[in-house]
Amino acid sequence: MTVFKTYFKIVKKYKGMILLYTILLILFSGINLSTNDNNTNFTKEKPNILIINKDENIGITKNLIHYLKKNTNTKEIENKEQKIKDALFYRDINYIIYIKENYRKDILDGKNxxxxxxxxxxYNAxxxxxxxxxxxxxxxxYVKNMQNEQxxxxxxxxxxxxxxxxxxxxxxxxxQIEKMNLYFNFASYSLMAIIIFIICFILTSFKNKNIHKRITISSMNYKKHNRIIRKASLLYVFIVWILFSLLGLILLKDTLLSIRGIIYMVNALVFAFCSLTIAIMISSLTNNKEAVSGIVNVVSLGQAFLCxxxxxxxxxxxxxxxxxxxLPTYWYIQTNELLKKLEIINLKEIKPILLNMLILILFSILFIIINNQISKRKQKIE
Amino acid sequence: MFSHNFKYTLKILLKNKILLFWTFAFPILLGTFFHMAFSNIENSEKLKIIKIAIINNENYQKEELFKNTFTHLSDKKNKDRLFSVTYTNIEKAKKLLEEKKITGYLIFEKENIKIKVNENGINETILKNIVDEINCNQDIIKTLLNKNIHYQKIQNIITQNEVKLNNITSKNLSYTMIEYYTLIAMTCLYGGILSMFITNYKLANTSSVGKRTSISPIHKLKMLLASLLASYIVQIIGIAILFMYTIFVLKVNYSSPIPYIILLALLGSLAGLSLGISIATLIKKDENTKTGILISITMLGCFLSGMMGITMKYIIDKNIPILNKINPANMITDGFYSLYYYDTLNRYVLNIVSLLLFSICMILLSYKGLRRQKYDSI
Structure with missing residues (x-):
């Protein structure tokens, strides 16, 4: 029990880190999930445009503006050069239309x-x-063939x-499924970072030279000690997974409680397990905490960007x-993308998904083997 | 004494692998990730050929205008080609749609046209717009025929119709550049780790070397200045390497005279340096906590200036401008942005001045905390 308790004492010490990545996930999905609601009727995509009208707002000019307003999202932006430029650069507006002075008169005179x-x-532009x-x-x-403006x-x-x-x-x-997909895709980053960071820190704490010596001379069998560490790690991964599933339930509501949603969650669990094996492998590479944080940043950010x-x-x-x-994350995200596209869910359709999960498990086994090899070699050196 | 101190600080910094990782290697790695992930984004947002199907029934064969238009728009030789059309029957079209091989299909019924699609989206909207446009042309022909204008003449009017749009967009509109600018900003501020490490090293209450140097009879300001100069130089080397990498390998476009860019990078690094010293002196905690605080401030600043999503910078600039006005990461990012996108230098100068003010404030604050320190016991 002592080992177990110490394990979670260290987890508690790093709760700030867990909180940080969870907040990142909430922020990211919060921004993306809050956009438009569910819809099975067709709604036209409307580009965001800005109209700068220097002409009098009557007749033909007025009709043009009216038509544009009906078919696009016409934004109101303070008529300052800087604000307009920024809005275009950051794609707040996709298109600016400048209506010149005397536009109406020129049209009626047939000048085009x-x-x-x-x-x-x-696309939107x-x-x-x-x-x-x-x-x-x-x-x-019509201007070419008619005289009367009305x-x-x-x-x-x-x-x-x-x-x-x-x-x-x-x-x-x-x-709705698109939102669920976004959530689980980003969650791969948060999950992996939380699991690898914390587990690496914990394992390196146990491997600290003095502590390691004390553990070795204690009456506890080292096999038992390792077993408890393994169990505690599994429990920690499971708790993180539950946390993320609950968070998903709050953000996505009943969309998550479908067969599709459950497969998403199972996929995340397999991925979390794979992250655990990566963490164990990294911690066998080095005992330096600062080096660990460098490696973990590169591993988690790199996979998130590239996959x-x-x-x-x-x-x-x-x-x-x-x-x-x-990279393991690639297979996790591929499963999510496949799941998003499925119309009907039956055994035949989810075969490729199961195959992807199998690849994740094979990755985990590979990491465990590498870890064993490294530790063996290190023991010999000691 | 100055040169002695300078030399040894340089040695200490260059031998610390962890420090070098965060200030030299990490930004380059992150830049490589950015490049790999974002290099395609702006291209993929451009329009691709839309795959559709048309049910080839009697009604469709009667619609001359539709037939001609779709043949024209799916012609491979056409520069403005929009569609790739499959002519098929209804069962096959349904299957294609189900398998998401096409965006949608058209059924021509006696009186009207139906478009079937899978979901809401840009391609679907474009398909609808084109169908509407052809419908509209049909209506025009009908109206003009009623006015006794000859059919051939109407055809000519429609085909010779010219719309004069004059594109006055400025050239530099690639928003992924912001990502690289935030990367430079991050590196400038991360450089604070170096000055913080050095300041901690020289403080009596944080390290034993600090205790020893404190009782030595040398001028403290001189000693600190020599060390900080060394850390600044290491920082500048890191930034220079990153610049080379972004320019020659990642092909980032800074699109402005080099002296302006160098000035901005130098002042940005100075802001990072001053941030590092002030955290080291003003916060009385152990070194790990200080590093944590510095990294959190840097990451938060980069987040607000668009590193994890470019729109974040715009949202803050638009709604809470004051937050980004005091954010050193944004001053640097915005400085590069204004050089890249703006024709005038006003905005750039504003950022340069803000960076200077920020650095002076931080240095004054830490000076107050550093001078005349006395300890009865440590």
Whole structure:
């Protein structure tokens, strides 16, 4: 019991660290999960745009602005050059449309004036450009063939009103699952950091020269001692996993309580176990606590960046993903991505998922073997 | 005495592997991770070809305008190609959609057109917009035919329609650059570890070497200045290596005259150095706690200036500007950002002045804590 108690005494000492990574996870998912609610009806994506109108807000100009406001999120930003520039840089707005003075007059005179725009050139900007271009095309046609401004406006609006019917066929609620996926992907970083950091610190504390000597001369059998350490480590990993599952339950609510959600949690448990074996391996490499914190930072951050915990995997370059195959986190996140796409869940469909989990377990076994080899060699040296 | 002290501090610092890891190797590793993870982000946000299916039934064959437009938009020779279209029957289309091989499919019924998609998204919206646009053109043709304009003439009007958009966006708009700027900021502030280590080393209440040097008859200010100069130089070497690495290996674009960048890096390091000394002198705790505090302050500052998510910097700048005005990590990041994106130097100068003020404040604070220290017993 003494060993067991000491183990959790040290865990308690590092509770700040656990708290820090948990808060990071909450912050990260909090920002991403709070966006739009579940939806099985089609809602159009609306690009964020800014209109800077120097013309009088009447007639054709007014109609253009009205149309843009209906089809995009028109942002209100203080008309200061710096604020506008910043908003464009950070993609708060994707498209800026500058309507010049005398725009309406020029149009009615049949001049087809230039419109200045600024664009971020991404998906949303393309969308905004489509919306603007479509309007101007229609306007050009009617201006050429009609004289009366009111008639032109009426016809523009009539032609633009034609809408096709659109239906979503998928029954599963993709936005909710997307959120769950985000949560578990980022959790890989927090889980791994919390498990490796703490367990490495604890194991190195036990290996401190003086303490190690005292343990060796004590009446306790070293086999028993090691067994207790192993059990305590497993218990700690299990507690962390429970903590993260509960946190997921609070953030994701009943989405987590489906078969899909449970597989997500099982995957996380396998991953947590794998992290434990990594921690044991690292702690056999060195007894220096400062070195441990360096190694752990590189291992956990590196895997998170390269395997898609921070950046969605579809955005990662192909060669990075190929390289990531040798990292356990890659297999964990692949399972999450597969789970996200599943329409129906049956034994045949989850086969690749089980295979990924098996690879994680094989990784764990590999780490244990490496650990044994290193400790054997170290013992010989001593 | 000055040179003696300087030389030995340099030796002590360069032999401490842990310190060197955090100030030299860690930023380079982190920069490499950034590069691997973010190098593709901005490209993948550009539009890719959208895969769709069209149910090839009688109704579709009647729709000349749709047929022509989709042939045009899926033509491989077309520069503005948007779609890759599969013409098929309804069962196959359903299957393709289920397997997520296509974004959606179109069914032409007698009176209207239906679009079936899997989810909400950009591609789906673009598909809908195109269908709407063709619908709209059909309506235009109908309206103009009613006005007795010849069909061929209407066709000409529609095809010769020119939209004059004048793109005036400035060139430098790559927001992933912010990540690398925060990395430089982090390294500048992490450099504080060096000055903190050295200050601790010289303080009587934190190390035995400190006790010994304290009773030696040399001028304390001179001694401390020599040591700090050594730590500053080590710090600058670290920053210089990182700069070389980001410029030549990671191809980061600083896009401004080198003297401005060097000035910013020098002042940024000075801010890190002064932060390190002030934590070492003002906080009366053991060394681990001090390191913890320095790293927490640095990481929090980098978080607020966009390291873990670039939008965070914008959110803070927009809503709580004061928080980023006093944040040294943001002063450095924002300095690089203004050099990269702005045409004028006003914002850059503001950041330079803030960094100077920050460093002076920190040094004055620690000077007050350092001078005339006396101990009856330690």
């Amino acid at each position: 004036p230039k419109i200045d725009i600024k664009t971020t050139k991404d 393309t969308l905004a450009s489509q919306i603007l271009t479509r309007y101007i095309k229609v306007q050009n046609i 008639e032109i406006i009426k016809n523009i609006n009539k032609s633009l009103e034609k809408q096709a019917k659109i239906e979503i066929t998928s029954k599963i609620n993709t936005t 898609g915990a921070f950046v969605p995997t579809q955005w990662l370059p192909k060669n990075v993903l190929t390289l990531a195959h040798i």
